[in-house]
Amino acid sequence: MDILGLLKNMTITHWSFYIVSMLTLFGALGTIMSKNPIHSVIYLILTFFSLSAHYIMLNAQFLAAVNIIVYAGAIMVLFLFVVMFLNLREENEELPKNSILIAASIVGGIIGITLIAAIRQTQIEKVNPYSFNTKTGLVETLGSLLFNKYLLPFELVSVLFLIAMAGAVMLGKREKGERHF
């Protein structure tokens, strides 16, 4: 099959999928390949954004919005914040030794191959496009599913969050005699 004919037959959905996927991969590669940690963080934000675009293409609007709010909006701001404080510019000049680089790429490659093999092995259920409920990813469906079928796990997760919050407050609390800076 020639590439030109393939390009001609692509729909808008195809085009947007390929463009967004390219952006995602670009962001992901930029994250691990840029020397400056601040650039890495910004590439990671781009990756999260394009992942959100993928969610929107799957009509999972709620997931997309929450992904942006939680990851791009809150966690990455904190990352950037901390990295800026650390001021890693000077220490970053020299790359780690070759042996570490080789070991890292071998481990990464093996994990990548395993993941690809695992995904190829799994039988993903084919969805019938005619009987598929397009509202699956919307807030209402998600909410009723969470509060009916998955109520117990949901409540347990919220208890977990509460404990984490209390723990963070305990860690951040100033002890007696400690100085306020």
Place this chain on the structure above:
Amino acid sequence: MEAVLIIKGIIILAIFALSLGIAAYETYFERVVAAYIQDRVGPDYAGPAGIFQPLADAGKLFFKEDFIPALADKSLFILGPSLAMLTALLTSAVIPFGDSFIYEGQKILVQGIEVNIGILWVFGIVSLGVYGILIGGWSSNNKYSLYGAIRAASQNISYELAMGLAIIAILMMTGSLSIRSMVEAQHGFNWNIFYQPLGFIIFLTCSFAECNRTPFDLPESENELVAGYHTEYSSMKLGLYLFSEYVNMFISSAVIASLYFGGFNYPGMDWVYSKFTSIWGATVGHNWATVIGICVLMAKIFFFIFLFMWVRWTLPRFRYDQLMDLGWKALIPLAVLNMIITAAAQLSGKPLWIGLILTLIIMLVIFLPAIKKRTVKA
């Protein structure tokens, strides 16, 4: 179908142009309001009553030297103001500026996109707004810029929490994330402000903080940080930063008006609608009623923009620890309390009475100290 798409495109372009145009004229009104409050004349050279002042400002900014510091991170230095402007403009996509226009029997909503995650979209983009400042401040390679950027980041994160909790109370009342259905639920003078007085105050305070407006403009406080995050910026890059603040102000006014003040609803709109449709017929009458709704929303937005300016030229700036204490120790507990009150009010079946009683209490808390002082003096 084609004509509908074209009209939709025109509406989107109009919203885009409107947010930019209003932002430009906000700079003019800011000066006029400041001059009025400080008993000065204000801008009056450029055109009659100085109405061409924004154009003159823009021209000046474009022709100034565009300077990039030698040790700055060049690409990020340029990315900073662009991101600030981009995030400021993105929010207006989900705000319903009016009801709908009917063209050839098809309804076209006066809104960029009608999605059922509207308020989450606004919230997400608001939380991204800090990147422009953060990146710009860091890449300038100047300690005052960095301090300004870090202040902006911590301030935005702190006030987002209270803002989100205030929005949750609204969600509990409407049961939808779409801003349009929130606005439609307020039809018939059923505005959320009567049910959510505390939530409104929290949301208003947080939007002041998110827009980095006085009394929360710590990221650019000139007596501590030279000019904060935009110390190193000049020319139109600085212009974009300043401009994005005004766009943000317009958008937050629109969000406040839609969430708490009924959006494009106004008392007696059903009467106007029936009059219009009986005079001009169903289609034209509907369209004219929509136009009136848009004008009403604009009036509300302008009121809130004026409020932003009024506060800026009246109140002094907070100290930084006061800002953090207000955010974490006052607004977040109040927002949680507001959530509990809202839940109780919804369950009690008389949310309006509880809202009105709450309004009375808030009024007393705010005005009682002032009244006491006055009586002591007398």
